[in-house]
Amino acid sequence: MTESEKFNLRRRKQDVITQNGITKQDEEKKGLPEFMHRDSPLTVLIEGSLHIRAIYHIFVVILVVLLCDTVIYDFVERGKINIGATSVIYGFGDIRRGAKIWLLELAIALAFYPGLRLYAGTRKFxxxxxxxxxxxxxxxxxxxxxxxxxxIAIPTWDLGKKHLALASSVAVTCEMFRFAMKIHAAAVACAPRCQDDLVKLPTFKHYVYFLFAPTLVYRDEYPRTKKIRWGVVLFHFLEVTAIIFYNSFLWERFILPYWSDYGKEPKLLHAWHNAFAEMLTFGDRLFYEEWWTTSQFSRYYRAWNRVVHSWLRDHIYKPLSPRAGRVLSILTVFAVSAVAHEVILSLSFGFFYPVLMMEFGGFGLIMLPLTASTGRRFPSFLNLLMWLSFFLGNGLLWSLYPMEFFARKNCPQSENDSYFIPKSWSCPEIVLKPNWSFQNPFNIIF
Structure with missing residues (x-):
């Protein structure tokens, strides 16, 4: 059997799950279990297609080129080689404080289980x-x-009182929402059991496994692999490390040189989830679907992060839609998701600048109905439009947030400074690198 035939056979098996964005309701209609042994789409594509593997290698080469570029730049400009380590160390600064906040979050999440036991035991009497x-x-x-x-409130209060380094803040704020969603999912799943003596409550082992499993939908049992492939775990963690340094190279080579003087007076879903899935022998690895081929924003929002989508669907959309209707339920889902993302960014950067909220909850919401039918009629053009919006949106994020970040560091302090009002809008003196100049293109001297 050729490489192409092996790939096609594997894709046919995978398509039973991923084709057309099957949701939980679709799975139930077709008699398919909610969780089953299946690989992530990128794993299937990279292992089964030489062409996709070549594209993956291209991205690896880009990372190597960025590494070489950073090494040469550091050596020429600073006389020493840094390879992005300074930005990584700075980003994960004060890791002890970050670890304490995370352990507090974990302790609160673990406190749910004895509380569940106490509630169920007392209820019997x-x-x-x-x-x-x-x-x-x-x-x-x-x-x-x-x-x-x-x-959510304790880490928010702590980070609001004293800012934590950017990457450390991102970690603890993402974790606080993850633990809150885990607690909610476990409570919803176990509430009916407290009323039925015939159904046992989950064990503490079940609950702890769920806290670290790459899913937000609680079940006592999940499909499990037979063994842990530590080589796969190491590979995925190396991918996570590479992604961190990839962003560090981008930060040092394309953000700092242009925005670090702003305001001065003149003078990672696939690799992370798969690594934990392998360590926990978690069999269902469909954490996302093939969002990169979609031509509809609604399909993209369902496909790019199935883990969070499943939680929003089960715990917000489904309970709310019978009472409030489909439209209001969708708006609520978008509002909750947009606010959560903005809280993470605000606490991580140390200021409120709702660029992502406007992109996600504004432009993205508007594009839902606009691409619902046109996406099916003009799939290629709409997919091109999707990718254009991704690149433009990320370009704005990578520009506006650093501008505000360095403006708050470099601009003179004022009585009118506020957590919620952008400093970059009122900074009295702005210097950009390189110095900008405009020339009349028609003023040509022969």
């Missing part, structure tokens, strides 16, 4: 007292809500 049982049920819901608020 209150079955004969309906009034007391109702009060206890309300207290149980409030208890879950308190844990969710604590796991």
């Amino acid at each position: 209150l079955v004969k007292f309906p009034a007391a049982l109702k009060i206890w049920s309300i207290m149980g819901m409030l208890g879950v809500a308190v844990l969710e608020v604590m796991v």
Whole structure:
């Protein structure tokens, strides 16, 4: 069997799951289980297609070229070789404080389990007292809500009081939302069991596994692989490291030289999820679908992060849509997601500058109905438009956030400075590198 035939056979097996963006409802209609043994789309494509593997190698070569460019630049400009390490170390600065915040978040998440046991055990004694049982049920819901608020509010208060380094802030803020979503998912899944003595509650081992498994949908059991391939784990963590340095090279070579003097007076889903899936022998690795081929924004939002999409679908959209309708439910999902992303960025950078919120909750929301039918009629053109919007959107993010970041570092302090008002809009003196000049293109001297 040729490489092409092997690839096509494997793709046909994978397409049972990924074709046309099958959702949970589609799986139930077709009799397919929600979780099953399946690889990530990129794993299938890279292993099965020499052409896709060549594209992957191109990106590796780009990383090597950026590395060489950074080495030469450091040697010529600074007389020493840095290879992006300074930005990485600076980004993950004060890692002890970051680790303490994360351990606090973990402790709050773990506190849910003894609380669940206490709630279920007490509930058995209150079955004969309906009034007391109702009060206890309300207290149980409030208890879950308190844990969710604590796991978000305490890190937010701490980071608001004193800014943490950028990468460390991103890590702890992403984790606080992840733990909050895990607590909510486990509470929803276990609530019916507290009312039925015939169904056992999950063990502590089950709950701890869920906390670290690359999924936000709680189940007692998931499809598991037979063994851990530590070589695969190492490879994916090396990919994560490469992505960190890739961004460091971009930061040092294309952001710092142009934006670091702004305001002065003149003078990672695939690799990370797959690494943890391999360590936890988690069999279902469809963390995303082939979003890069889509021509509809709605399909993109479902496909690019199935882990978060599944949580939003099960715990916001599905409970809300029967009461509020489809449109309001979709708006709520977008609002929750946009606010969560903006909180992460605000706490990480140390200022509120809702560029991503406007892109995601503004432009992205508008494009949902506009690409719903045109995406099917003109798939190639709309896919091109999608990629154009991705590049433009990321270009704005990579420009506006660094401008504001360095403006707050370099511009003179003012009484009117605010966490919520961009400093880059009012900075009295702005210097950009290189010095900009304009020349009349028609003023040609022969």
